[in-house]
Amino acid sequence: MKRIQTTATWLAIRLALGVLGLHCISAHAATPLVIVAAEDVYGNVARSLGGPHVSVTSILTNPDQDPHLFEVSPSVARAVAGAAIVVSNGIGYDPWMAALVAATLAHGSPPRSILVVADLVGRHAGDNPHLWYDPVTMPSYARALAAQLSRQDPANAVDYAARLAQVLATIAPVAVRVAALKSRYAGTPVTATEPVFGAMASALGLDMHNQRFQLAVMNDTEPAVSDIAMMEQDLRLGRVRLLFFNSQATDSAAQRLRAVAQRAGIPVVGVTETEPHGLDYTQWMLADLDAVDHALDRPRGHP
Ligand SMILES: [Zn+2]
Incomplete structure (x- = not known):
C-alpha cells in the first residue's frame, strides 16, 4: 500500500472544501438516500441493497489505476458533502475519505452515518487492508448497511430486509466454493x-x-x-x-x-x-x- 498522504493531498482536500464553501452547505438525508462509497465493490452492494430508494456513487472504480495512488478532487469532496451514508474500507486503504468526512463535519454539516468496513469485521491498523478478499467481509457489510438503511429510512424497512436476503443469497456461493477448494488445496x-x-x-x-x-x-x-x-x-x-x-x-x-x-x-x-x-x-x-x-x-x- 503506497501511503501518499502528502502535503499535496491535504492541500487538494482543503481546496476542494474551500471551493464548495462548506460552511453554508448542509447534508440532507433526502429521498433517495445518497450513498457515497470509497470503493466500487461496496458501492455496488449498496446499490443492490437500496434499489430505487438510494442513489449510489463509488469513487474508486477504475480497474486500470492503482487505488493506493488516488488523489482527491473537488467533485469527490462535493459528493461526500452531499451524502447521507458514507462507506469506506478503512485501516489506511482510503485515508482521504476519513479526512473528507472530518473536514465536512468540522464545517458544521449535520452528522451523517459513516460505515467503516474494517470496523465491522474487527480489523485494526496494520492488518491487511484488502478486506473484500475475506469471505466474511461482504455478508457483514451487507447486514450492517441494510440495518443502517432501515434506521434512516424506516418507511422502506421491509424492502431493505427482502433485498438483504437476496444479496446474502447471491453472495453465498463464494463461501461454498471457498470450503470446497480448501478441502482440496x-x-x-x-x-x-x-x-x-x-x-x-x-x-x-x-x-x-x-x-x-x-x-x-x-x-x-x-x-x-x-x-x-x-x-x-x-x-x-x-x-x-x-x-x-x-x-x-x-x-x-x-x-x-x-x-x-x-x-x-x-x-x-x-x-x-x-x-x-x-x-x-x-x-x-x-x-x-x-x-x-x-x-x-x-x-x-x-x-
Ligand atoms: Zn493494495
Missing part, C-alpha cells in the same frame, strides 16, 4: 507479489510464502535483499505452486518476478483491487477462485 505452498489476495489465501488454507516481501512492495519500500532472494528461489526451484500478481499495481520488481515465474512454469494468477467491469462481487470472487483451482489442479512441472 489446504497446505499448498503459494506466493504473491503483494498481499492483495492474502485474506482469501488464508481462508483457502494456502501456505503463503514471502509475506515480508509482499508487505514491503505494498508499502512501497524496498524489500530486503534476502527476501528478494528467497522469493526468486521459491519461483526458480518450484517451491511454490502459483504466484498471485496484483494486475493493478505493477511495479517493475513485480513484473520481473512474474517473468521468473513464467520461465519456471509456475502459473500466475492476476488479482485486482477494483471490481472488474461487468462482474458483480460474486462473479469476481468466483472467477478468481476458478483461476486458483485451474492453476493448482494439474501435475507439478507441466505448465
